[in-house]
Amino acid sequence: MKVAWAHVEETYPHITTIGCAAHTLNLLLKDIMALKTMDTLNKRAKQVLKYVKGKQVTSATFLSKQKLKNKSTTLKLPSITRWGGVVIMFDSLLKGKESLQEMAISQSVGIDSDIKKVILDDVFWVSRVSSSQKILKPIAAAIAKIEGDGAILSDVQCLFAELKEEIQTILPTSLLLKAEETAVVKSLEQRREFCMKPVHAAAYMLDPKYDKGILSGEEINGAYAVITAMSDHLGLDKGKVLGSLAKYRTKQGLWKGDGIWQSCQHISAATWWKGLCESEALAPVASILLQIPPSSAASEHNWSLFGNTHTKVRNRLTNVRVEKLVGIRANLRLFEPDTEPSSTRLESDTEEEDSELDAEEVDMLLDDDEVQEESID
Structure with missing residues (x-):
């Protein structure tokens, strides 16, 4: 790797x-x-x-x-x-x-x-x-x-x-x-x-809800390097981007008032940059860095869905149909109310959460011929 x-x-x-x-x-x-x-x-x-x-x-x-x-x-x-x-x-x-x-x-x-x-x-x-x-x-x-x-x-x-x-x-x-x-x-x-990599320090520096005091001098320099490299890739004027960063860090210009800093507590950091700070040269870089996920948990959760969809019993499903079933299952979860705090999710038993689709769901999502073929297996 x-x-x-x-x-x-x-x-x-x-x-x-x-x-x-x-x-x-x-x-x-x-x-x-x-x-x-x-x-x-x-x-x-x-x-x-x-x-x-x-x-x-x-x-x-x-x-x-x-x-x-x-x-x-x-x-x-x-x-x-x-x-x-x-x-x-x-x-x-x-x-x-x-x-x-x-x-x-x-x-x-x-x-x-x-x-x-x-x-x-x-x-x-x-x-x-x-x-x-x-x-x-x-x-x-x-x-x-x-x-x-x-x-x-x-x-x-x-x-x-x-x-x-x-x-x-x-x-x-x-x-x-x-x-x-x-x-x-x-x-x-x-x-x-x-x-930890310099990109983490850059994202932390650009997140308006965090106090920047915990960054060391080395981490700040690494963050500058990441922001500069991203500016080059996006074809932005590095001078303007770094100038915008200087105003952001010293709370000048657009960031002078208290209201704009209070607003970051009510919206995501990426939305804050794209919605309120869009006019700043630093905004495209910040909005990209603040949408990067810190873990592969989302994809690993999908592995469980794949394993519980394409099973020994339903082993004749094509790759295309498996992807569709997993897509439906994953998107349906987005509509389920999140009543528990995230800190309690660790206590749940993955094997129980990722139980197989029941027969009614299979009948709804698969053609009759495929259901018959799977029942023969």
Whole structure:
């Protein structure tokens, strides 16, 4: 991938190749979970979940107890295809703690003594699971934010800055050893360096809703280089573009009044530039940079739709028809009301969300002959 990036950037100087910010944060989670303390906790938590979920009696008893408590939470093992799966696992454990402990105390369930010891151990719950969540949840929340439909490239700069500050505040009270705390900070910095490019700084600089104080001198110079290269590509006068940038950063001319800065809180950054600042030479560059997605989450969500449309049962669908079905399914989701905050989307189970189309949908979308052919398979 890096070799391909180098070829693209050499051939097209105005293009900057970037990685997926959500995937980068997921790799940070992976780094943290590889630490000895976290790895031990992870294995112990999985041991409890696998035991309870793997036996019919214990699984049914747990669900029954959760139902009596009006809780719909089930125990969830992490999936390698889902970002932040370990956070979902620990969350499901904490939400099922009361039911699990009731089962461990009860004589009628018959839980293994080693598993029972873990479930009834307060150190496991408070000092380990709850403490680890304080470190992991901010990263999971950052993943949920950056993979959302409304996220743009400028959000990455601010997100990493906030994440660093939050993790450094939490680490002294965590269950990690001093050497492991240092490893977490180092891993965060390494992942940030890999993810962040001058184009991120340029987008951040041009986003009116952000304070530009967190940019270093090197990042500012990199942002200038990106804006200049984009101006060349668009055939704009670089002098006028940089002059417009100077007025924007010093709040002169069009940007002198408070009203225009207050308006950016109510519309997207790209719309702000195209609608209110269209007359400025910097506007075409800014509107392009502020429409670039920071992650590949949207395309990866579509992979799930493709997999749930072209299945072993419906394996005679042509590529063209599969694309049409996925297009319809993806666009229908745009009409569904978004009642949950984006930070909770991480908790949802992808396999359940991406369930296969039911028979009625297939009958509506496919010709009768194709439905008959698939039913034969």
